Amino acid sequence: MISRIDLRGRTLSRRELLAELPRAEVDVEHAADVVAPILADVHARGAAALRDLSERFDGVRPAHVRVPAAQVQAAVDALDPQVRAALEETIRRVRQVHRAQKPADFTVQVAPGAQVRQRWIPVRRVGLYVPGGLAVYPSSVVMNVVAAQEAGVGALAVTSPPQRANGGLPDAVVLATCALLGVDEVYAAGGAQAIAMLAYGAVGSEDVDGETLCEPVDVITGPGNVYVTAAKRLVRGVVGIDSEAGPTEIAILADGTADADHVAADLVSQAEHDPLAASVLVTPSVELVGAVEAKLVDRAAATRHSARVQTSLAGRQSAIVLVDDLEAGLAVVNAYGAEHLEIQTADAAAVAERVTSAGAIFVGPYSPVSLGDYMAGSNHVLPTGGCSHFTSGLGVHSFVRAVQVVEYDADALAAVAGRIVALADAEGLPAHGEAVRARF
Template sequence: MLNRIDLRGTASIPRGVLPRATFDVAAALEEIQPLLDAIRHHGAAPIRKITAERDGVELDSLRVPAQALTDALDALDPELHEALTEAIARVRKVHSDQRRTDLVTEFRVGGTVPGGTVTERFIPVGRVGLYVPGGLAVLASSVVMNVVPAQLAGVPDVAVASPPQRDTGLPDATTLAVCAMLGVDEVYAVGGPAAIGMFAYGTDECVPVDMITGPGNIYVTAAKRAVRGLVAIDAEAGTTEIAVLADDTADPEHVAADLISQAEHDPKAASVLVTPSTELADAVDTALTGQVAAAKHSGRISAALSGEQSGTILVDDLEHGLRVVDAYAAEHLEIQTRGARELAMRVRNAGAIFVGAYSPVSLGDYCAGSNHILPTGGCARHSPGLSVQSFLRGVHVVDYSEEALREVAPYVTTLALAEDLPAHGTAVTIRFDKPAASS
């Protein structure tokens, strides 16, 4: 079922040989740019129009009434409420440890007398717009992953947007219930690039935000690229992906189930097995055949597993496999090998790493306490997943005394002259070159 790429005996690992979905953000941006321009100039009217056309919902107001949030929470299944409560508690526990305190660095005049300080303050973004998908899979869990770190960072103003459902005209009921559980009362029934435009440019109902986070389809990603700079974004997210580094100790049924778990998100989802064992690769293919046939979403799972973005990569050994997964830089990376923990600690590039037979990606999607909003498309080489720190800005506060400035002044003027910016030096020396007052 999985295509095979044989890298055995290959020293270098060109990125082009690794399976990856075609993801043309530029083409999607060209398609949705007129909508963003319309929202920028006309506010809510084009949002209502596109929502009626695409979602089949006529919106009188973009904002969800407060009573709808209360009703959704009241109607929430008790078992689901308990599961969400546990997920929220675990995500809060992990993300609480990410909070930052101010850092103060002191410089002493002559090495002894306090004279200058640089304080780095960590200041939360003022207002964020959090996007929650509602397409093939309605991801109420993404509300938790967006909102909790923003709240723990101290963001004072949080808004959520999620597509309206055709039958209710409101976002998914579980999404609304989770918003209520987390105390978020500003929720908009707006989806796709329209939501990104609303957050970036504002409407009569929605004040523009400073930052937009949350996963979405290629059009959401394109819209985030278009408004980046006007607002901050977390990342340009693509479809979900999983890589599994496994040896002959791995259970093929477990590996197959984990590959399927991400493939059921989307026909473009990526599922990649990296292994030195052809016997395991064969056994996983056999397990996939049976499990896919029995799966609820077998159609899109089959499309994902057979697509260009998925496959089995054969490697010489685990050391070779480690180089391959670092080159691939998966959103989710599972290590199911001998010495899995030791290998996991050597991985450089992954959004999140899941160690051993009892840490499947599904655990991280919901209840590990980690965040599931992670870099895709190889961006884990340079970008982290969403965290409390995503919502914090480091700001330096510089406070030098006269004596401390005098001590460093010669170095400032030397560097200023070297860069042919003499006025920079003068701005320092003028403070010490004043003529003496006449008697």
């Protein structure tokens, strides 16, 4: 069901190691060619294009692209009490963690009468994409909205694909989650067309011809399929984006102390997201490998999304990687840079401190990825495809900008005027120096 990659007894360079490790193949370039006309259509025709594209791709033509506020509220009124209680606790925990993330302003006195301040300023408006394909993600509403709210963003728009089963509205629990968070600007739009709507804005409604339907945003965040990713790539520069999200992935670094059933359960839990989801176990324990393989057979057969799970586990993106020891295992997971990395080893906390690349790290047998998906308080919108080598998961930092404020008085400028002139002349930009001399 799941392949083995045996790296024991081999000394590999970083390049060779990356070539050996499993990874989903996603052709974003091809998807970009597909979605470019969709972006242009929404840019040109606004709401009319959004309705046509929803009918084409989602099989339903929404009566309202912007969901009426009354229907958002009705969704929370009808929400199952247990689900509501779970969402409220998730919101509380995620808000608690993200409130602590907000960076502090600072001021540096460079010299008498010379200061540089740094201010963190939230972006004006953000668009938050919530997927709705093989699964729906009210938890992603929480992760995106809470981070933006705690950053101080003034205007938030949430968009999620219309669902035939919900009369052309987004999923009912997604709508209810928006209501719990105080968000009433919600759109029934998915895919590349939703990204275009957020980036360019859209005009036209069923009520007033030429009326603005959605104002452009400054930043778009949230995961999606390859077409959403391609659309985000194409509008980057018009707006900011969080990252180009690929298929979800889990890596587990485990030794012989790990519980094979826990490991198998966690690999299956990630595989149920998508046939392209990656489940990777890295271990020096041959005994653990055999036990996990047996448990995977049982769990994959018994789970609700069995076919999807089995496809994911059998795909080239999933594997069990055998290594000589934990030191070699750390080298593997640091090269892989998983979206989610579990450490199930002896002294797991110490091992986790040596991890240099991961979207989020889950330490010990009682910190599964599922905890982070819902209730840990951390954010589950994380870099995939090795992007954790150079970027972070979603957080307050995704919605703020650092702006430096420079303030010198006359004496402070005079003290460095000659040096500014010298550097300006050295760069062949004499007018820069003259701009300083003009003040004296």
